[in-house]
Amino acid sequence: MPVQSKWQAWFAAGVWIIVIAISLLCAVWGCMALLAQAPQRYNIAAALALVWGFAWLILFGYGALQQRVLPIFAGGLALMLGLLVWWETIDPQSERAWAADVAQLVAIETDKHQPDVVHLRNVRNFVWRSDTAFTPRWEARSYDLSQLESVDVALSYWMGPAIAHTLVSFGFADGQHVVFSIEIRKEQHEQFDALAGFFKQYEMALVAADERDILAVRTNVRGEQVHLYRVNMAQDSMRELFMAYARQASQLAFAPRFYNTLTANCTTIVWQLARRIGQELPTDWRLLASGYLPEYLRDVGALASMQPLELQRAQGHITQRAQTWQPPAHGTDAEISADFSRHIRQGM
Structure with a gap:
């Protein structure tokens, strides 16, 4: 294998590893955030966490089939932006049934x-x-x-x-x-x-x-x-x-x-x-x-x-x-x- 092709392969593998690691962190963080802060009644929080995890699985699967990083990156970015917009609406409160x-x-x-x-x-x-x-x-x-x-x-x-x-x-x-x-x-x-x-x-x-x-x-x-x-x-x-x-x-x-x-x-x-x-x-x-x-x-x-x-x-x-x-x-x-x-x- 030519030296240039070898370096290109290593670079591509490195990009895949970085994107997958960051994506996994985002997926886990978002899942836990939803479980912690989404409404608990009727198991809404658990359902949203499952949907969130399933969306990431689809992104991983599609990216692997296409052998492209871009779908995972773009789709993950859209998911995280949507979640963070919701996250910013959660404000601390001063009136609760405190211990x-x-x-x-x-x-x-x-x-x-x-x-x-x-x-x-x-x-x-x-x-x-x-x-x-x-x-x-x-x-x-x-x-x-x-x-x-x-x-x-x-x-x-x-x-x-x-x-x-x-x-x-x-x-x-x-x-x-x-x-x-x-x-x-x-x-x-x-x-x-x-x-x-x-x-x-x-x-x-x-x-x-x-x-x-x-x-x-x-x-x-x-x-x-x-x-x-x-x-x-x-x-x-x-x-x-x-x-x-x-x-x-x-x-x-x-x-x-x-x-x-x-x-x-x-x-x-x-x-x-x-x-x-x-x-x-x-x-x-x-x-x-x-x-x-x-x-x-x-x-x-x-x-x-x-x-x-x-x-x-x-x-x-x-x-x-x-x-x-x-x-x-x-x-x-x-x-x-x-x-x-x-x-x-x-x-x-």
Whole structure:
């Protein structure tokens, strides 16, 4: 075979492989999108997914018979354009039958006469007895940013070493802490599914909560392994990050958005907020495999401690301390919360 013909054959084979691979990805993505978002009644979603898959099979068959790539390319492009037009009509909603723990969205208020004081409405402070038995409490709290002393990243491991939920806790001089957490705003009948998170299945919620609520429900109720890491930040940067979270919460209240397992999750949003306030944080695969976020923070110099990471990991492992904490017999609710926050940090 002449050299030119050999190269032409290889090129043609390469084009076929690329077109088929892209087509398969589009076919699978479209099938899952239809199953996730098309109407479920009367099995409409399943029927549309079958029609979608059958249309791609026809394209593949016709292209193979004609030994031409163009029919697959042109037909697939038409199918995808039609699907994407429909996909863009699916908008996030603010009014649904929300689950109790994300029923309210945190809202921010400021006072020009007290520029350092931020008022948050709908701070969550539930008393959890189990995942389904709890006393709901939504509170209005005020925070003096001039008294902001620390920022801790909490990682809650619930599915192996690579997957963790990321929370950020702000500590104040009076012992109070408020935690911000990006979560799915699930409906009453929903449970989190990472795969569904790719397909506009969940709106996004930004929860502001007391540590005694949002950390203890993970350690004491769900049995998750939670680690705390102190972040190295100047006080001005702490304030700016706090306000970035608060502003993000206000935006979600007026302009809901979808949670996305890959691009808009609990870790990538933290990174985006940090970049927004001028923190130079490089992109890295560990922002997606959030269980390895401590290694990323160490490598970019964001951890406050210079101790070996394994020692920080052990000292910041708060699950057992949270489970053994006993609330004091007397004290205000704020004092009891502060006591919990001190107890889980013993040894850090």
